[in-house]
Amino acid sequence: MRRLDLRKTQAARLNTIRDINRQIVLNYVREREPISRAEIARETDLQRSTISAIVEALTAEGLVEEVGEGESTGGRRPTLLKLRTKEAIAVGVAITPSCTTIASSDLAGRIIEREEFQTDADPVKTLKEIVSLIKQSSARNKGSIEAVGVSLPGLVDPSTGNAVYVPYFKWRDIPVAKTISAAIGLPVIIDNDANAVALAELWFGRPEVSDARDFILVLVAEGVGTGIIFDGQVYRGQRGAAGEFGHMVIGTQAPVPCSCGNSDCWEAFSSERAALARYVALSGEAPGTHFGFRELVDQALRGEPHAKMALIETAHYLGVGISNLVVGFSPEAVVVGGEIARAWSLIKDALMDTMEHSVRRGLASAQIMPSTLGEKPELRGALSLVLASKFAAAFAA
Numbered sequence: 001m002r003r004l005d006l007r008k009t010q011a012a013r014l015n016t017i018r019d020i021n022r023q024i025v026l027n028y029v030r031e032r033e034p035i036s037r038a039e040i041a042r043e044t045d046l047q048r049s050t051i052s053a054i055v056e057a058l059t060a061e062g063l064v065e066e067v068g069e070g071e072s073t074g075g076r077r078p079t080l081l082k083l084r085t086k087e088a089i090a091v092g093v094a095i096t097p098s099c100t101t102i103a104s105s106d107l108a109g110r111i112i113e114r115e116e117f118q119t120d121a122d123p124v125k126t127l128k129e130i131v132s133l134i135k136q137s138s139a140r141n142k143g144s145i146e147a148v149g150v151s152l153p154g155l156v157d158p159s160t161g162n163a164v165y166v167p168y169f170k171w172r173d174i175p176v177a178k179t180i181s182a183a184i185g186l187p188v189i190i191d192n193d194a195n196a197v198a199l200a201e202l203w204f205g206r207p208e209v210s211d212a213r214d215f216i217l218v219l220v221a222e223g224v225g226t227g228i229i230f231d232g233q234v235y236r237g238q239r240g241a242a243g244e245f246g247h248m249v250i251g252t253q254a255p256v257p258c259s260c261g262n263s264d265c266w267e268a269f270s271s272e273r274a275a276l277a278r279y280v281a282l283s284g285e286a287p288g289t290h291f292g293f294r295e296l297v298d299q300a301l302r303g304e305p306h307a308k309m310a311l312i313e314t315a316h317y318l319g320v321g322i323s324n325l326v327v328g329f330s331p332e333a334v335v336v337g338g339e340i341a342r343a344w345s346l347i348k349d350a351l352m353d354t355m356e357h358s359v360r361r362g363l364a365s366a367q368i369m370p371s372t373l374g375e376k377p378e379l380r381g382a383l384s385l386v387l388a389s390k391f392a393a394a395f396a397a
């Protein structure tokens with residue numbers, strides 16, 4: 001799915017590329033709502049009659065609706081358009097090593113309801129629970145749900161819908177999409193968590209990110225994953241296996257083993273698990289079962305010195321890996337997502353100091369910034385797998 005670059009798009013005038021114009025109009029409504037037909041005409045050079053015909057079709061499809069009237073610029077007050085958000089159309093399922101979150105959202109990505117359960121390492125049990133919750137959600141929404149997106153912490157083949165390898169649970173070749181789809185009778189799209197979050201940044205992130213054609217999303221969770229956006233779409237590589245930078249070697253004697261079993265991977269130095277292990281070593285106290293990474297961030301933000309130190313040290317290693325990515329890819333931006341983004345004020349200096357020591361010191365470099373997707377970016381990612389397909393350019397898929 002390729003995101004249109006509105007800055008570079010010239011309205012197509014040929015009938016055969018009517019679909020392109022449809023995507024242009026839909027994306028103007030999405031990005032600038034509420035917007036009038038006249039404004040779209042001014043920005044795109046499309047004929048008013050063409051826009052009206054497209055809007056009529058989009059309205060009939062339930063994608064766009066009219067909302068009130070805008071300011072008059074002389075004549076009649078223009079009718080404004082926005083995305084139709086009367087009902088839930090997507091369900092997102094974020095499977096993470098600790099819990100699985102299921103939520104429904106409208107076309108604009110607003111979450112309507114969400115539920116959570118503890119992920120079972122047995123894929124049969126976890127998939128059964130997912131199916132049961134989707135069925136309930138679908139019934140409550142009286143059939144308005146159109147498709148389901150699933151994000152997974154591992155290697156995924158989106159073309160087959162299989163989880164190829166999920167290290168935390170030792171899942172191998174699990175037909176996730178097929179199993180869920182057969183049970184609920186809806187299309188299911190699955191992807192790796194970091195790819196899904198990168199897609200969410202591309203469509204729903206802050207403008208500096210969503211307008212960038214090339215950026216890297218670093219997802220810090222129980223593991224560390226990266227999603228690469230290249231020319232406005234997710235770069236997948238051979239069999240969808242690109243972006244496994246969490247397993248690049250950046251040192252020796254990490255505080256925790258990597259999910260792959262090695263102890264020299266970036267993930268073993270920079271994940272939430274690594275930060276928690278550092279906190280335990282520094283404070284000398286073993287955290288209870290209710291003390292997780294979220295609590296560590298809370299403590300650090302309250303000024304607890306061991307928690308702060310654990311995060312700052314983790315940020316240093318995060319910066320080492322990001323430096324390597326920036327040297328290799330020279331992206332416009334690097335976005336850091338996950339709970340750690342909440343502690344940006346504490347970790348920013350350590351990250352930047354490390355970056356400054358890289359070979360690119362003194363040169364203009366990628367902007368490094370925290371994700372604005374909020375908590376549970378994996379869930380936003382799972383929903384985006386469905387929503388982006390509505391807005392993406394089918395002709396460039």
Ligand SMILES: [Zn+2]
Pocket residue numbers: 246247258259260261262265267
């Ligand atoms: Zn590894």
